[in-house]
Amino acid sequence: MNCYTFDEIFIGQKEAFDVTVTDEMLESFCGITGDVNPLHRDKDYAGEQGYKDRVAYGMLTASFMSTLAGVYMPGERSLIKEMTIKFAKPVFPGDKLHVEGEVTEKNDTFNMIVLKVTVKNDNKEKVLRGNMDVMVR
Numbered sequence: 001m002n003c004y005t006f007d008e009i010f011i012g013q014k015e016a017f018d019v020t021v022t023d024e025m026l027e028s029f030c031g032i033t034g035d036v037n038p039l040h041r042d043k044d045y046a047g048e049q050g051y052k053d054r055v056a057y058g059m060l061t062a063s064f065m066s067t068l069a070g071v072y073m074p075g076e077r078s079l080i081k082e083m084t085i086k087f088a089k090p091v092f093p094g095d096k097l098h099v100e101g102e103v104t105e106k107n108d109t110f111n112m113i114v115l116k117v118t119v120k121n122d123n124k125e126k127v128l129r130g131n132m133d134v135m136v137r
Helices: 023-033 043-048 058-072
Strands: 014-020 078-087 096-107 112-120 126-136
Touching: 014 058, 023 058, 058 078, 058 096, 058 112, 058 126, 096 126
Parallel strands: none
Antiparallel strands: 014 096, 078 126, 096 112, 112 126
């Protein structure tokens, strides 16, 4: 886990990690949220809707933004204040995701950074893009 101070962070700085979406993640997310939509739970149903497999929950994919801030940038000193998210393509079990954040702004008054976030699948296609305002405590 990183522990960047506000002063150590610079515009253009990047942090990234990889994660593979598993069936177990989808099951856990369902158990936590109670979202039993068949698009996420039933491969046959998802196929009837034109997808190759069950579609991972969008908010599961977005939850890796929390990992990005809480573990990587700034890490232990983070407190997420705001997020904007665009889901560009579906994610499926077995997809390996590359999650990357780049510091695009720093606000000295509030010790706040803005992270531009991109999540790409194994084919280097963007599946999520967004921004996060993160306070550096």
